[in-house]
Amino acid sequence: xxxxxxxxxxxxxxxxxxxxxxxxxxxxxxxxxxxxxxxxxxxxxxxxxxxxxxxxxxxxxxxxxxxxxxxxxxxxxxxxxxxxxxxxxxxxxxxx
Amino acid sequence: xxxxxxxxxxxxxxxxxxxxxxxxxxxxxxxxxxxxxxxxxxxxxxxxxxxxxxxxxxxxxxxxxxxxxxxxxxxxxxxxxxxxxxxxxxxxxxxxxxxxxxxxxxxxxxxxxxxxxxxxxxxxxxxxxxxxxxxxxxxxxxxxxxxxxxxxxxxxxxxxxxxxxxxxxxxxxxxxxxxxxxxxxxxxx
Numbered sequence: 649x650x651x652x653x654x655x656x657x658x659x660x661x662x663x664x665x666x667x668x669x670x671x672x673x674x675x676x677x678x679x680x681x682x683x684x685x686x687x688x689x690x691x692x693x694x695x696x697x698x699x700x701x702x703x704x705x706x707x708x709x710x711x712x713x714x715x716x717x718x719x720x721x722x723x724x725x726x727x728x729x730x731x732x733x734x735x736x737x738x739x740x741x742x743x744x
Numbered sequence: 745x746x747x748x749x750x751x752x753x754x755x756x757x758x759x760x761x762x763x764x765x766x767x768x769x770x771x772x773x774x775x776x777x778x779x780x781x782x783x784x785x786x787x788x789x790x791x792x793x794x795x796x797x798x799x800x801x802x803x804x805x806x807x808x809x810x811x812x813x814x815x816x817x818x819x820x821x822x823x824x825x826x827x828x829x830x831x832x833x834x835x836x837x838x839x840x841x842x843x844x845x846x847x848x849x850x851x852x853x854x855x856x857x858x859x860x861x862x863x864x865x866x867x868x869x870x871x872x873x874x875x876x877x878x879x880x881x882x883x884x885x886x887x888x889x890x891x892x893x894x895x896x897x898x899x900x901x902x903x904x905x906x907x908x909x910x911x912x913x914x915x916x917x918x919x920x921x922x923x924x925x926x927x928x929x930x931x932x933x
Contacts, residue, residue, distance in 0.1 A: 655804050655822075656804060656805055656890075658878075659876070659877075659892075660876035660892075660893075662876060662893055663876070663892055663893050710891065710892060710893040710898050711890075711891050711892065712804070712820055712821045712822070712891065713821055714821075714822075
């Protein structure tokens with residue numbers, strides 16, 4: 649499988665480590681409120697089992713050590729889109 | 745004074761092997777220092793490096809050379825560069841910090857890496873079997889540098905001349921890497 653890294657171009661998936669669904673970026677911010685237990689439960693354990701396009705986090709461990717959000721079709725393994733997780737995170741108003 | 749003396753030993757004991765069209769040899773006499781670049785200071789660092797040595801910050805996976813060609817900078821991550829330069833002393837960190845005269849953070853990594861040069865007209869034929877990166881002449885040009893994985897070993901590859909590549913692996917993997925290159929050479933040549 650080839651992942652088209654936004655900064656480095658096409659790279660073999662062997663260089664990467666897979667983490668899981670990109671929802672992990674959306675860590676709840678309300679840890680001091682009562683509702684947080686439920687929100688953290690959802691964040692930590694509840695995943696959709698998607699048959700189709702799935703957004704997920706990959707780490708370029710044997711490369712530039714960047715985190716990527718890769719959109720992969722779980723049925724065909726086709727990679728549809730690759731973004732820097734940093735950009736995705738900033739795009740939704742998280743991080744610096 | 746202590747009653748013993750530490751003896752400097754290179755990672756691969758100066759290994760050198762000749763094949764038909766390819767030479768595999770350990771690179772000695774080079775130092776490697778990591779330079780961490782604090783984000784707000786990118787411009788300040790670059791202008792002081794240009795002033796002191798004529799060194800610009802390279803683009804990702806590219807390198808730049810100082811005016812006198814003695815220092816090469818590799819950009820493998822956004823927020824750091826590696827300085828690869830001729831120096832054999834024990835204080836590479838101080839040496840490069842003085843020469844670059846830039847407000848960055850320096851860490852000496854010279855002795856933690858094994859450096860192997862694969863050169864000769866058939867060097868690409870030997871490397872393409874173990875390297876997942878496209879090493880075609882016009883894709884991976886002279887001066888390109890990449891961090892990747894070869895035979896399950898994390899490796900930095902730098903093309904320093906038309907038919908010459910420098911491979912860096914963590915020192916403890918040096919012998920395994922040398923073996924991988926030699927096996928590939930025997931298979932291909």
